[in-house]
Amino acid sequence: MKLFSKEQIYEGDRLTTERQNISSTDLMERAGTQIFNWMHMRMQGAQVPVHVFCGIGNNGGDGLVLARHLTTHGYNVITYVVNYSETRSKDFLINYDRIKNVSKDWPKMMTNSANFPKIHKDDIIVDAVFGIGLNRPPAEWVAEIFQKFRASSAFTLSIDIPSGLYTDKAIANENAVVHANYTLSFQSPKLVFFLPETAKFTVQWEVLDIGIDRDYLVNTETEAELISKFEILPLYKPREKFAHKGNFGHALIIGGSHGKIGAVNLASRSCLSSGAGLVTAFVPECGYHSLQASIPEVMVLTDKEERYISDIKFNIEPNAIGIGIGLDTREETMKALESFLEINKNNLVVDADGINIIARKKSLLKLLPPQTILTPHPKELERLIGKWSDDFDKLDKVKSLSSMYNLIIVVKGANTVIVYKEKIYINTTGNPGMATAGTGDVLTGIITGLIAQGYEPLPATLFAVYIHGRSADIAVEDYGYQSLIASHIIETIGEAYIDLFKPPEQTTEPAQEQEEQQ
Structure with a gap:
């Protein structure tokens, strides 16, 4: 609308x-x-x-x-x-x-x-x-x-x-x-x-x-559009009967550090649940066993370091990369990210510490591929664009950054706003139960998975933000706001897909509370 x-x-x-x-x-x-x-x-x-x-x-x-x-x-x-x-x-x-x-x-x-x-x-x-x-x-x-x-x-x-x-x-x-x-x-x-x-x-x-x-x-x-089911449904790519996993791309999730491997777990699981054909996680050595044991569907590559990522090298050819979740911002990891960005040509989704590192060294923005997606929460956004005086000033600053570096920026909130250059898209799904750790990691995984499947970056972002919020709206019916956790959202991604094709009278209305989600 x-x-x-x-x-x-x-x-x-x-x-x-x-x-x-x-x-x-x-x-x-x-x-x-x-x-x-x-x-x-x-x-x-x-x-x-x-x-x-x-x-x-x-x-x-x-x-x-x-x-x-x-x-x-x-x-x-x-x-x-x-x-x-x-x-x-x-x-x-x-x-x-x-x-x-x-x-x-x-x-x-x-x-x-x-x-x-x-x-x-x-x-x-x-x-x-x-x-x-x-x-x-x-x-x-x-x-x-x-x-x-x-x-x-x-x-x-x-x-x-x-x-x-x-x-x-x-x-x-x-x-x-x-x-x-x-x-x-x-x-x-x-x-x-x-x-x-x-x-x-x-x-x-x-x-x-x-x-x-x-x-x-x-x-x-x-300049602005409201994104609901009726705008999202035409973006959906149906699957052919004889398709196989190779038709739906290979996604790579890069992140994790000692004590923060769970972020990669969530992003990898949601990436799979979004429909990616193959998912590989690249983590420090300390994350190998936990990922192999907890997500048998995900392949795992490791850095030579035990507790953090120091050198991002892999021998696969991914169709999309999600990077930054649980990454840490130590000097060695910052250098590893910069070296990776200097040679990377893949579609990229950057979240969490990936954004924090870029915010510390703004010259890295020039290394991001066209239509890279950034998914900051409010404090990460502030580090990236500086303080804002009001919501209109915030949007102006985000539009300026997006236009300057050809970025897609997801401004998380009760009504998450996706900004691409001078255009803004306002999502209509989601609820206050999403104000819990890990929901942003889930979103990063969904976006990465959709791009790996062949969705263009902007439609993938709109689709992912909608499905992310809709999954939470479905899950909250069973768990309530206080008890909803990020894993619950992953569990209902499939139901959110199915919900796209339900007649309006069968669709549960999303929660209306206007509170910040993430």
């Missing part, structure tokens, strides 16, 4: 009115009616008080359309106008006149927070104060109204976006943003619904189709 920018949304509105020969007021009527239909289907005439707070721009106009339909259908609705400016949009004024024609109780004007109405916790608040056009902080008294929304504990429904949020930059004051229980977003969700600092302002969201021009929606390229 495409995530349209503010500018693209405005252009879509303009083209829709032009191509469908309707006015902007007609489009507003369509949007407000869709919100009413959503509420009407759920409320079924219930007389709980509905408090509709409207701004004086187009978002407020949407709110007035909703309030008018609620009124004409006999609901107990009270409408307010948050009068934060002398400037009104044309469509707001038209709908202000329309609602006055259907109700003797005209919208109540609010010019400060002192006359905020009494709202019971069982009431409903509709937030239609600010839309996507907001470009400066709300006035202090308006922010106080938003705080009163929250203090009331009433269910709060935001129209299009929680008021006070920007679509394209960070907020300065959390108290100046509406905390919505639910947001009805027109035509597509907003990027800020998925970023750690701003996702918390709406517990849930849903998209309403308001009939924006289909050609525009299909043909417009967006």
